[in-house]
Amino acid sequence: MPPLLQASGIVKQFPGTLALDRVQLDLYPGEIHAVVGENGAGKSTLMKILSGVYTADAGEILFEGRRVTPSTPREALQLGIAIVYQELSLVPPLTVAENIFPGRLPTNWLGFVKYGQLFRDARRVLDDLDVHIDPRALVSDISIANQQLVEIAKALSQNCKVLILDEPTSALTEREVEILFSLLKRLAAQGVGILYISHKLDEIFRLSDRITVLRDGQYIGTVKTAEATTDMIIRMMVGRELGSMYPAKADEIGQPLLEVRDLRLPGSSAKINLVLRAGEIVGVAGLIGAGRTELARAIFGVDPITEGQILLDGRPISISSPSEAIQHRIGYLPEDRKAAGLFLDMSVKWNIESVNRPAVTSYGFVNPNREAELARQYISRLEISTPSIEQEVRRLSGGNQQKVLVAKWLAIRPRVFMVDEPTRGVDVGAKSEIHHLLRELATAGVAVMMISSELPEILGLSDRILVMHNGAIVAELDGHAATEEQIMHYASGQAAVAV
Numbered sequence: 001m002p003p004l005l006q007a008s009g010i011v012k013q014f015p016g017t018l019a020l021d022r023v024q025l026d027l028y029p030g031e032i033h034a035v036v037g038e039n040g041a042g043k044s045t046l047m048k049i050l051s052g053v054y055t056a057d058a059g060e061i062l063f064e065g066r067r068v069t070p071s072t073p074r075e076a077l078q079l080g081i082a083i084v085y086q087e088l089s090l091v092p093p094l095t096v097a098e099n100i101f102p103g104r105l106p107t108n109w110l111g112f113v114k115y116g117q118l119f120r121d122a123r124r125v126l127d128d129l130d131v132h133i134d135p136r137a138l139v140s141d142i143s144i145a146n147q148q149l150v151e152i153a154k155a156l157s158q159n160c161k162v163l164i165l166d167e168p169t170s171a172l173t174e175r176e177v178e179i180l181f182s183l184l185k186r187l188a189a190q191g192v193g194i195l196y197i198s199h200k201l202d203e204i205f206r207l208s209d210r211i212t213v214l215r216d217g218q219y220i221g222t223v224k225t226a227e228a229t230t231d232m233i234i235r236m237m238v239g240r241e242l243g244s245m246y247p248a249k250a251d252e253i254g255q256p257l258l259e260v261r262d263l264r265l266p267g268s269s270a271k272i273n274l275v276l277r278a279g280e281i282v283g284v285a286g287l288i289g290a291g292r293t294e295l296a297r298a299i300f301g302v303d304p305i306t307e308g309q310i311l312l313d314g315r316p317i318s319i320s321s322p323s324e325a326i327q328h329r330i331g332y333l334p335e336d337r338k339a340a341g342l343f344l345d346m347s348v349k350w351n352i353e354s355v356n357r358p359a360v361t362s363y364g365f366v367n368p369n370r371e372a373e374l375a376r377q378y379i380s381r382l383e384i385s386t387p388s389i390e391q392e393v394r395r396l397s398g399g400n401q402q403k404v405l406v407a408k409w410l411a412i413r414p415r416v417f418m419v420d421e422p423t424r425g426v427d428v429g430a431k432s433e434i435h436h437l438l439r440e441l442a443t444a445g446v447a448v449m450m451i452s453s454e455l456p457e458i459l460g461l462s463d464r465i466l467v468m469h470n471g472a473i474v475a476e477l478d479g480h481a482a483t484e485e486q487i488m489h490y491a492s493g494q495a496a497v498a499v
């Protein structure tokens with residue numbers, strides 16, 4: 001059988017970055033082909049070239065044996081190549097249905113949109129996906145996970161022959177991942193070729209037929225998944241062996257720093273009590289909707305606290321806004337970097353100093369040398385891959401954007417640091433760097449609270465684990481002894497009645 005898609009010698013140069021250097025890739029009908037590599041390896045760039053977002057500087061793309069040069073996403077779609085982007089591309093003020101059929105709304109002879117039909121069509125596409133989202137809902141009102149599913153529905157509604165998914169599961173729950181995987185397998189069985197980008201190697205091993213590895217814009221190789229091992233893929237990706245995955249846990253835990261007393265989250269009747277101590281990493285586990293992010297937001301002053309109290313160093317404090325939290329040197333790295341964390345149109349430098357103006361200001365003026373020094377310091381500490389401190393954050397790869405966000409919060413030198421899904425979208429190497437960094441912070445006396453949906457991360461890093469369910473802390477487990485089964489047991493609410 002001839003390949004459906006065959007790319008060879010693909011070159012893409014951005015100012016200051018050779019993103020792709022003679023890269024090749026082929027895809028057969030019915031194949032699920034994973035593309036992996038560290039942050040900035042060129043995966044998204046390659047996919048954007050195949051789907052007409054960028055044009056390659058050199059190289060050739062054959063589609064069903066014919067040479068093609070899709071120069072817009074619309075042209076690629078007409079060929080049958082659809083893409084689900086790494087960063088969501090939906091239009092929040094419009095309905096789910098309008099987002100699924102952009103530019104293809106059914107209209108009557110007067111040109112008015114036939115909403116009845118639109119909603120019915122959208123319902124059918126969503127039903128096929130087995131997702132339960134109201135086609136009439138506004139995208140701005142649904143969760144990130146659901147937005148991701150709408151994005152996939154949008155791509156699937158176009159009867160594509162090649163479906164490209166760029167980190168589609170980073171915001172999905174396990175159940176949603178299962179739905180997506182069975183859908184992808186069904187599509188592959190129908191002959192669709194699927195290109196699948198992910199940093200989650202376990203997913204890739206479960207799902208893919210072949211794996212192509214990129215490193216620093218170079219093509220490293222393609223292997224059959226059945227003949228590959230995790231170690232082998234990691235070695236191809238990073239070009240070296242990775243040390244032990246998780247840093248050692250704390251020997252010694254210090255004084256209580258932050259205490260939460262009888263806090264009640266909106267919509268819950270439970271009262272939350274917790275203590276974060278200097279030197280420890282407290283993992284907060286739970287399913288989506290358990291109230292983990294709401295807890296962090298309440299402590300950080302994003303949402304007003306209606307009931308309960310927060311103490312710092314044993315003294316009650318009132319935090320009614322994030323800037324007050326920052327004054328107390330409490331940092332919060334939010335889960336949704338695009339909406340809440342980063343200013344995509346601003347430079348790396350600007351983002352790093354954005355919550356940290358005093359450090360770069362003297363006598364009321366911004367000191368450019370200090371500004372540059374601060375940025376350089378964190379770029380090198382976190383190994384952020386960027387051609388300069390002036391680069392717009394939008395132009396960095398997804399994982400490097402995440403590192404800029406981490407840098408921004410480290411720059412306030414937090415005493416209490418809350419991180420929400422800190423390694424979402426970052427590669428194995430950078431992930432391990434972030435883990436070591438969080439441990440370093442703890443060792444230096446910071447109280448770290450880490451919200452994560454990845455159980456291995458919670459278990460690997462936490463000294464203590466809090467499990468949330470329905471707005472309440474339903475269990476506190478020892479980070480040395482806890483197991484995934486235990487956490488899931490409490491997170492799913494099975495034990496909630498007994499507490």
Ligand SMILES: Nc1ncnc2c1ncn2[C@@H]1O[C@H](COP(=O)(O)OP(=O)(O)OP(=O)(O)O)[C@@H](O)[C@H]1O
Nearest residue numbers: 014019039040041042043044045395396397398399
């Ligand atoms: N529009 C752009 N302008 C300038 N440089 C860019 C642009 N898009 C990507 N780059 C650079 O090209 C390189 C490859 O980026 P790309 O987004 O393809 O990486 P990736 O493999 O998808 O990484 P990640 O896993 O972090 O998403 C990076 O160094 C990135 O900074």
Ligand SMILES: [Mg+2]
Nearest residue numbers: 043044086398
């Ligand atoms: Mg990418």
